[in-house]
Amino acid sequence: MHRPHPTESDVAAELAVVRPDLESRYAAEVPGARAAVLTRLWRALAHEPLPWIAGRAPDRDGLTVRLRDGRLLHGPASDPYATGDRVTAVELDGVPYDHPARLVTALAVPHGAGFAAELAHSAASLALSRAGRGPVDEGWPGTDWEWEQRIVDGHPYHPNCRxxxxxxxxxxxxxxxxHRPLVELALVPVPAGECLMTGVWPDGLRDGGRLLLPVHPWQAAHVLKRGGERVLGAHPLMxxxxxxxPGGPHVKTALSARLTSSVRDISAYSIGFSAVLSEFAESLAARSEGLLHMTRTLGAATAHSPDLAAVLRESPQAHADQARGERVVPVAALATTGLPGSPDWLADFARLAVTAGLRLLDQGVALEAHGQNLLVVLSAGGAPLRLVYRDLADIRVSPARLRRHGIPVPELSGRVVTDDETTLRRKLFGSLVAGALASTAGSAPALRDALRTAVRDLPRTPDLAALLDEELPTKALTLMRLSPGVPGDQWTALPNPLH
Known part of the structure; x- marks a missing residue:
């Protein structure tokens, strides 16, 4: 099998065989891709609680980071909410490094060798993504997958973005x-009696007494070592x-590969609770006074293996009024519209998102509302009207808060359920404010101005007080990659843009 972490030269060599027409474009994209990954890495070095960092101090030329062994890192002043390819070099004891993998190798920190290989791959893969991306259509896309295919760079703050x-x-x-392909999902037949299924599995994905489970072709080739008797054509989302x-549901497939931080299989736990969560989410949306829709989980099934499972969801486009010219746009794609360049538009969007997120949190549900899970319904003129949320697997539900509001508590257990205030606020603030809103704003000043308008007239709940007064939580993404023996999320605190 091919190398798990190909370098820039590996990618160039493969391109020469499979797509020689992209070779020159790939070479031209390499410096920008290195800078994009280095920018994300420098953000982590400037703000995450990495155990081998002793201190940080701003200076006239930027920021100096002191390591516990006495060495010094120096780079530009760090805006933790900024996006783009801003950092082109970081100095370690006066020696400049323009490649993130070489910098981590020189740092020689625990578990750094594996992380350096991941960074090299991320930069090489990002250059490939930029080289092979299709042209941005003039006007706004007409299909859901065309919106999603506009996102080329991946996670806005993760060094392993691609x-x-x-x-x-x-x-x-x-x-x-x-790259805008049409992917042929293998339909793998499994006896229905051997599957755990919730919701409704459509007749079109049945063959007598067997369920036809959609399987990603990478999964079929590398993990299951088998294909299906039939295939289903579909367009990949972000x-x-x-x-x-086309004309049907969104299909979430098991993919036993590590993308950014996580292996993307589908657990029996998430299959078992999918129908309960979907019904619960619909009841919450009905309480949102029109601010928020939840995409329904239509059906979910697993052959009692995280490697062979699938979830069928309705398209978020179902929540747009086509007759009025409305469209549903993933928050991660908003930057491609030019809309966030307007401070008034950004303030309106932030008010909508913060109002909906805090109201739901107060009622007892913390959304993982990052730019991939959160979508916004826009009017024909581009005004933000309401929100759509998808993928309920990582929300957090507080039974105590639900009971306080007289909301029936769903029959859930496991990691989804918690009454811990810190966990609930981290989930929402880290994904929505430090994630979706920050990356849409693109800088701390723009985020600050939008949030000031957004919170001005909100009821002063304890959650809002925490958002206003405390530092802003966000996942310590680099620390997590350098801590392979530590399970679960790790966190850091960013400067509150409202201070």
Missing amino acids: ARPGFSVAEELAYGPE SLRTLAV
């Missing part, structure tokens, strides 16, 4: 949404493993 270990260049071109069937 790491796809285990994928060859040919597979990235064949499956990456930025998560790569979730695809849109």
